[in-house]
Amino acid sequence: MTLKKFIFAILVVIIGAGLFWLNFSNDKTDTSTTTVSTSNVVSTTDTTKGNHRSLIVFFSRTKGVYGVGELPIGHTHRIANYIQSATGADMYEIVPVKEYPSEYRETTQVAKAEQANNERPAIQGQIPDLSQYDTIYIGLPIWWGEYPMVVHTFLDQVNLNGKTVIPFTTHEGSGLGSVEAVLAKQFPEAHLLEGLAIRGSESDSDAAKTAVQTWLQRIGVLGQ
Numbered sequence: 266m267t268l269k270k271f272i273f274a275i276l277v278v279i280i281g282a283g284l285f286w287l288n289f290s291n292d293k294t295d296t297s298t299t300t301v302s303t304s305n306v307v308s309t310t311d312t313t314k315g316n317h318r319s320l321i322v323f324f325s326r327t328k329g330v331y332g333v334g335e336l337p338i339g340h341t342h343r344i345a346n347y348i349q350s351a352t353g354a355d356m357y358e359i360v361p362v363k364e365y366p367s368e369y370r371e372t373t374q375v376a377k378a379e380q381a382n383n384e385r386p387a388i389q390g391q392i393p394d395l396s397q398y399d400t401i402y403i404g405l406p407i408w409w410g411e412y413p414m415v416v417h418t419f420l421d422q423v424n425l426n427g428k429t430v431i432p433f434t435t436h437e438g439s440g441l442g443s444v445e446a447v448l449a450k451q452f453p454e455a456h457l458l459e460g461l462a463i464r465g466s467e468s469d470s471d472a473a474k475t476a477v478q479t480w481l482q483r484i485g486v487l488g489q
């Protein structure tokens with residue numbers, strides 16, 4: 266190798282190492298992060314505010330919604346967002362593989378048949394690993410007085426014993442339905458806290474935000 270070629274090779278190595286180092290140090294100073302990337306995780310939180318020991322699991326629809334048809338964001342999703350803002354918890358959305366009808370009446374028929382047959386509709390993507398979480402919120406719209414069956418699919422694939430479990434629902438009259446009783450039966454060793462039920466049609470309001478805040482304080486998640 267000539268001296269010229271040797272000096273050129275040394276320069277290439279030095280410049281390459283410099284570029285790698287610059288890139289690496291940029292990565293280290295970036296504090297905003299997307300959390301739990303293995304599944305249908307929807308939250309992007311700032312690590313300075315995040316609470317990565319708590320996870321908000323929810324199912325919610327924007328189509329076939331009682332009284333309104335279509336929404337920009339589902340009622341239960343909205344409540345999940347209020348909880349996320351107050352607590353900084355991670356979020357995971359249960360997204361079914363199957364498409365439910367976009368009409369309310371048809372959706373109720375599909376949901377009724379799923380319940381009658383005790384179905385477990387498949388969930389898109391991977392269920393998140395819950396081992397890093399102490400507290401799991403479970404949010405759902407009440408369907409025929411109880412869980413949409415796709416939420417049972419989720420519950421059957423996880424073990425919430427030993428964790429703090431906090432249910433919340435949106436509904437149009439049924440409140441929490443069977444939600445607390447089912448959780449208590451399936452996970453007798455879970456620390457089940459009082460749930461919150463909000464009327465879906467009232468979810469986009471200051472009153473709902475306040476109800477979430479007051480409830481989180483009452484159950485001891487937020488300071489009084």
Ligand SMILES: Cc1cc2nc3c(=O)[nH]c(=O)nc-3n(C[C@H](O)[C@H](O)[C@H](O)COP(=O)(O)O)c2cc1C
Nearest residue numbers: 325326339340341406407409410435437438439465
């Ligand atoms: C299939 C189906 C069944 C429902 N059954 C009930 C019910 O038994 N009791 C009730 O109060 N509301 C019932 N609702 C209304 C929903 O619980 C309510 O609209 C909820 O806020 C929807 O939330 P989402 O937008 O997050 O899906 C039902 C809605 C659907 C689509």
